[in-house]
Amino acid sequence: MRYIEIGRVALINYGKDYGRLVVIVDVVDQNRALVDAPDMVRSQMNFKRLSLTDIKIDIKRVPRKSTLIKAMQEADVQGKWDKSSWGRKLIVQKKRASLNDFDRFKLMLAKIKRGGLIRQELAKLKKESAS
């Protein structure tokens, strides 16, 4: 169950920092949290702007930047994120969006080739099961 707690890693889903991974370091009031990330200034953010992830790190309330960075390294937040299915999907989305016109053409050729191979295998299997 993903709770809002100190150390919860979240993804910003609205605004200027869209797509950034941040850590909740304090709760301001019923609707807002203080968030921090290694490459951003610590700031407040409404809960509605955050999508909670499964990752949680062990920190005290409002740690220093260096402590935060150290804790994130030890827990390997970026590594866990990139391995998680959510993280992997985001990486694929980004890659797809950055494809060149030539890349999209090569992708189309690769898809056709793969489809052809699959159909060959299927035909083989059908033949075997029929005989």
Next chain:
Amino acid sequence: MAPKQSRNPELIRGVGKFSRSKMYHKRGLWAIKAKNGGVFPRHDPVAKPSPAAAKPSKFYPADDVKKPLLNKRNPRPTKLRASIAPGTVLIILAGRFKGKRVVFLKQLSSGLLLITGPFKVNGVPLRRVNQSYVIATSTKVDVSGVNFEKFDDKYFAKKVEKKKSKGEGEFFEAEKEEKNVLPQEKKDDQKSVDAALIKSIEAVPDLKTYLAARFSLKAGMKPHELVF
């Protein structure tokens, strides 16, 4: 020459860092005075050549004639987009070659872009195309081996037909035949330009099939989000 930076940095608009007396010393006006014996050097006004005696005009127009406004426009070829460089693959958006992916060679003095298919690959000959009807992709082909210096706007000018004698029947038939034939010289030019190009295209896998295919928008493609 780069414009000289003022010796008096601006603190706020209208307020310099140094006072008048400080600036006097900074600029070395005291040295100029000393060199000239205690006073600023004076230059006598240059004698202006007096205008030659103008004869009083014999004719004055009845009404005031309006002079057209001054036009200092300096016509130059259209500014080439930063994304377009020799060797860039362009997508043509209009005309009989719409959707074709072609190779950009150079910008002509009229502002139009000189492109080639290459002809063997996609049927687009050496041609001029307007920058506005083109999408520049980020794919580049190596054009260092191609010599396209000799091509300019005059090369593409329509041939002016000499006026023939008015023999009607034969006249029309002869005209039709002439229009269809491309001079051999142009065919040779196309071949020489394409020879080196095709070699560099075949060096990149799939690039030849890419240039042979046409571009089209498919379902789900949003042009404003596509990276070309």
